[in-house]
Amino acid sequence: MFWEFRGSRFGWEFFYCDLCARQFIKINISSKKMTELQKLYKSEDWLAVWIGFIIISIAMVGVLTGAYDFSALKFSTWTLCEEGNGKEVPLTEQLESASFWGKFFLTFIVTGVVFTIGAKLQGESVRKYIPAFVVLFVLSLIVRLISAEFTLNRYLEWAFWALIIGLLVSNTVGVPEWLKPAVKTEFYIKTGLVIMGFSVLFSNIAKFGLYGLGIAWIVTPVVILFMWWFGTKVLKINNKPMVITMAAATSVCGTSAAIATGAASNCKKEDLSMVVSISIIFTVLLMVFEPMFIQWIGMSPIMGGSLIGGTVDSTGAVVVAGTALGGEAQTAAVLVKSIQNILIGFIAFFVAIFFATHVNKEKGQSVGASEIWTRFPKFIIGFFVASLVASFIVLPACGSDNVSAINKVLDQYKNWAFVLAFTSIGLDTNFKSIIQKMQGGKVLWLYVIGQVFNIILTFVAVWLLLSGVIFEIPVLDK
């Protein structure tokens, strides 16, 4: 045999030629014709769908029958210093418990097995993938450990720590060749998104009645379109996937929306990491200053809470900022955020269609249905199927308690997939390229102007719907 397969990256397969001794031959994967049937079990998108469905099915059977506990590892909050809130579990206590190690091995084996099979089916060498995955898993474990620390997890999401750890490794000691087979960012992201689909319940649309729909859904697409226009036409940013990813992160719900939209638009890893970092840093500011501003102008709790739900990015920050204004504001904030979280899948779907038909094409070229299907990221179908099954089959048949219990199990697997993805992004990025991606600050201004527009428009919607001037003010449980 003359050619030895050396792994695949960025759509290219690398082969080593025995005869030439040193030369590597690249073959573009997309240029190799795969039949539709082969794509179902060999392409990254479809494999992510099947892996997601397998994990969802195992979790569902486990919860509904009670036959086994499929929960993945999650660190309880721990603290380095004395000033906790009394709810932390000391790290030594966690490490000494048998259930910790049971969950550790379960998580390692489940993720290791499914991703190794997935990598093998995509043409990766199992012999090379396994050791690389073990190291990536250990790095991800460190990320989750750090992000469970009392002070650190109060403000910064694990995605931030995953990027930092990955960047530290790649920009100091460097990423060795043998670790690269496990750096499969898109594969982990797509799998995590399919699992996440199960937690997106359509019934949440009606939870705040037409008020919630008006605040969360009328405003969000308008902000996205404004940021698209502002980014591409006014700031003249050529990187359209980055613009739409930033728009979704700003107007929907930060990291999750950025991940989904980034995957749908084929956003580059450096761009995604920059968008997520900007969103995370500004979330800290919004969580503190927005409730202060609302109190200062004397807005009612229901209006203030709704404004927070519609404009603060991460769900955790929304609950905290809403709570600062009282029980009613907290409820309003969470209800609006719940509706926004449903939007993730829809926005990713329309972004994928839009990019297939209007962005990734030659000028004047018309894109037919079969071409749209070829270009369409299939994992979004998996996301929707999971969401539809949870909303219209499992929820009516098994009740909301069971769906919540299933989602508690699934959410941790989704988190592990995303931590593996963000650590991979960090490993694949250097600081210099992130600075270059800032495009002289245009990206920052896109976020700032977009967020200001988002706040103003949400305020207008909140005032129209909840001030009592036009419509009756709803009564919320406190």
Added chain:
Amino acid sequence: MNCCYGIRNSDFVIRNYIIMKIITIIAIILTLGCAVYIMYNGLGLQKDLDFGAGAYFYADIPDYEKYDKSIETSVPTWVHILLFLGWGWLMYRLWVWIEKRGEKK
């Protein structure tokens, strides 16, 4: 005359570029400084809640369901779904229109 105008115009562009860059750097420093100050002093946190902005989705928030209470509404869910899809479709058409208009220019 044209030549002088060109020089003045390019000076103006360079000056604007430098001013914009300085403003951006100041904004980055202020934002990061503010975030670090908030985190160092533990501002904005709620003592009763065992999480903060670091909890990014339902999974990281203990007992998330208790925060998620619905209100009584006489409008059926299918009306919400219909409005949801209708507005989404309208906005998509608008997006396509914006893009096509840009292409023509």
